[in-house]
Amino acid sequence: MLSAGTSVSGASADWNEKTIRDNLQLVAEWQAKHPKKRSPLHWTYGAFYSGLVQYGLSVPEGPGLPLLRKAGEEQEWKTLNRHYHADDHAVGHAWMEMAMEDGNPAAAEKIRAVLDKVMNRPSSASLQFLTPGCQDRWSWSDALFMSPPVFVKLAAYTGNRRYLEFMDREYKLTCDYLFDREEGLFFRDSRYFTVPAANGKKMFWSRGNGWVIAGLPLILQDMPADWPSRPFYEDLLKRLAAALKKCQSPDGSWHASLLDPDEPPLKEMSGTLF
Template identity: 40%
Template sequence: MKTIKYLSAGLSICACTCLVNNMPTKAETSSPAVTVTTGNWNRQSVMDVARKVADWQIKDYPDNQYAKSEPRGWVPGALYMGMYDWAELSNDNTYYDWLRKIFNRQSWQVANRMYHADDVCIAQTYIDFYNKEKNENMLKPTIARADWVVNNPSNGSMDLDYSKGSTIERWTWCDALFMAPGVYTRLYTLTGNRKYMHFADGEFRATYNYLYDKDEHLFYRDSRYFDQREANGKKVFWGRGNGWVIGGLAEILKTLPASDTEYRPFYLSLFKEMSERLAGLQGKDGYWHASLLDPDSYPSPETSATGFVVYGLAYGINQGYLPADQYLPIVKKGWEALVAAVEADGKLGWVQPVGADPKKVTREMTELYGPGAFLMAACEIYKLADK
């Protein structure tokens, strides 16, 4: 990796206080019927529904507001990760070509904010592409950004305050644990340079120490929610927020060097702890809801949270981290729930819009990260199907 190390050295100088429960009507919260059947639990059916979801999203992508306004942002960034996984599983160049065309238009650049975790989410797929095609132009902007951040770490507060820009320079919201760490673990594995993992581990642990509730084994979305409570008096733990974390942990474990013994134990322990907690919070309908501890206030399905949790749990089973006899029934039910939310044309519904806490979700709602999570889950489910 001498070339990559040279690039790294050469480019390093470059440059709501209270929740409002919007109670949905009965019509808006009617869940798709979920019955665990063998019909959806075989590899061909997984391939078929994943292709349908991927193709619908590609067709709809040009009309998406975030695809048009922020093509390097985190919203499409999460889709790109799922689409890349699907391209690998399907071995269909159509999906690689679609991604490559988008990335070439962006000159393989990350988004503009130097420190912001959201603005490097896309780099995870850039690095995956580099590992496949060995084109250094795919990697140069990512290394430039990562080196600058690592060499000039922020000392901003961990208390999130959007009126103070310095508080979004750190990983002060739990979503960030999906957006950024996987960039640094990939660079660490690719280059062998420990500085990337040293930085990522320090930032992750700072977030963990501040936002992780050691009693509930869940992450607050950010510091603004420490004292807030749901209608039932429980703490506010956002479904997708914790989905981001379990999905991010899977990405960390997947992309760390297989031989690593320094960092892996902490992340694996946290992954197992959160997996056990999340498994117990699955709804009877198979979904993880917008509010993890007050699903009765948000009874509608929520497929982005469900997609990321199913992805994480299925990955854990496939790697032998989670016992199949305990977790496979949960994953099966979650997958059936996800499939039930796919319309005939491939649109994935019941996706909570961009936000930071539990909100009402309706069937027609979708967003790019929803299909991204679905495709990531599908690629792990494929390995489990027919078992």
């Protein structure tokens, strides 16, 4: 993606490493100057910080890491208060990266305390969506981006494989529940098991699958090479990528309903970007 010249996909020769870096900087700086009217610890910021930290680590001279340091210090490296809810773990992607990059234990302290609490008193709620306590588990596809990479990062940071063991168990339960092996795609949650798309095919949400495939490389980059179930995550990434490729439009985008691009006939930018 970062190589110059025209790619196999037909991308313009102008879309080279410098162009990409320049655009990343523009996006990072624009978003920082135009904050949304919600908590800086909200999951939408967690997703932004997750991208921002990867950009910052790749381009250390850019604005990514300074912006994250400022955000983390202003928020005292906290999370929101729903300790079992995966959405409120999402800022932990960036906090943990900054703890490791800067040797700053304070950046890891609060998210670690939250995940320790979850592991020490794990929820036994059903994964069936909208049942009591279901969102104390990873019962919807988004959650597989929000929380598991933070557990894996904590294992790398602390050397404690207990975080990997917990993540492994919960991730596989969710995958067994939401992954459709016939289509190679994830249902967003159990409400969609029997709700068809307008064309009669199964309903798979673009961004829901985007969350999952964006989270898998974050898991794999910190998972030990000898971890027994690493091949499970590698295989899942390949299977999901192959299925998503079949759903991609000729212009490179994806639609909201992956198997029914005509309903609605709109590109789904958050899904496409993930």
